[in-house]
Amino acid sequence: MTERIVSSRSRGFLFLDSHPAGCTRLVDDMWQAVPEPVQDSADEAPVALVIGSSAGYGLAATIAGLARAGIRGIGVSFEKAPARRTGTAGWYRTAATAELAAKAGLDFVFLNGDAFSDALKDDVSDLLDKRFGGKLDYLVYSVAAPRRTDPETGVTYASVLKPIGEAYRTKTLVFDGEGVPEITTVETGPAEGDDIQQTVAVMGGRDWARWVGHLAGRDLLAQGFKTVALSYIGSPLTAAIYRQGTIGAAKAHLEQTARDLNDWLAREVDGRALTSVNGAAVTQSSTAIPGIALYVGLLRGVLEDAMVPPIDQLTQLWDQLTGIAALDVDDKGRVRLDTWELTPAVQEAVTERWQTATTENIPALADLDWFTVQVRQLYGFAVPGIDYAAPVETEVPWPRPTV
Incomplete structure (x- = not known):
């Protein structure tokens, strides 16, 4: 037994340890929030692959897929095991998700490794072939990473959060060592050299396309196969650093990849490729973006409980993918799960609060x-x-297949 008391030490928004029991309870709460499945029990469960299954919208996609659509298949993530410090939060969330899937009688396997590598693509393909009948119905792609090594060239690319064209100044929300909020202004210099190309190489659609191509090369795509990459557009308030910045260039590449894949899949397997534009949420990735913390806090101040959590959004996505609800896409072929956030009335209210926000009045404007x-x-x-x-047990093992 390796039980110990786990404290919440942090550096800004980054915590040094994770709490296994808290992670487990949160996964259980997400599962309980998913409505009962709407499917014929006589139908064979669809086979799905979720890449980036341990955090944020990828975790929500995994849990909603299991609890709502009854999927079987594989989840892929890259997490650190417990050692001197606790395991990463995603490590414990994965263990909790696997336990709930097993209790529900769902055959879902979790692999821990570099999703960008061809070795992991081979491992997934082998599992799909030997364990899941050799045909994949759905692929959900939700990867946010700081760097990617191209398996063909061995070149490692690094993504950056920078505006394009000129420096970007924005308000941002920080907390001091005692948790007191402060509104400050930060400036981010513009993209230089090959910053855009590097970011696109990491966060664009290249790896997604490689996954689809790899699986197709192994003849693992079912007729009617659907794949979706999870994305974000966001508010005009954050557009300069996000949608119009280096990350935005990567998202544009992701959307073009979806259109290219959609044309190819339609010909090959009567399939479909889409991007899903999700609404704002507090994630480990989003808190690193200048201004996002302030924006999300103000958004919550405006909407209160009308904010739609990731698990509800991904339940809607699975309903559309599986035909429970009609597939609703915009004129660019994107599933829009962010309409609640981007209505004119909501954005006007958030913008008004943004413009007047100071350290003194921020507690009244945002739900801190x-x-x-x-x-x-x-x-x-x-x-x-x-x-x-x-004390809590921190040496939680990575989940292994039960059969």
């Missing part, structure tokens, strides 16, 4: 209590019902 809880819960802290003064 909600925001700080959301950040802490990314690592399993601030979860109701968990005794953080009690």
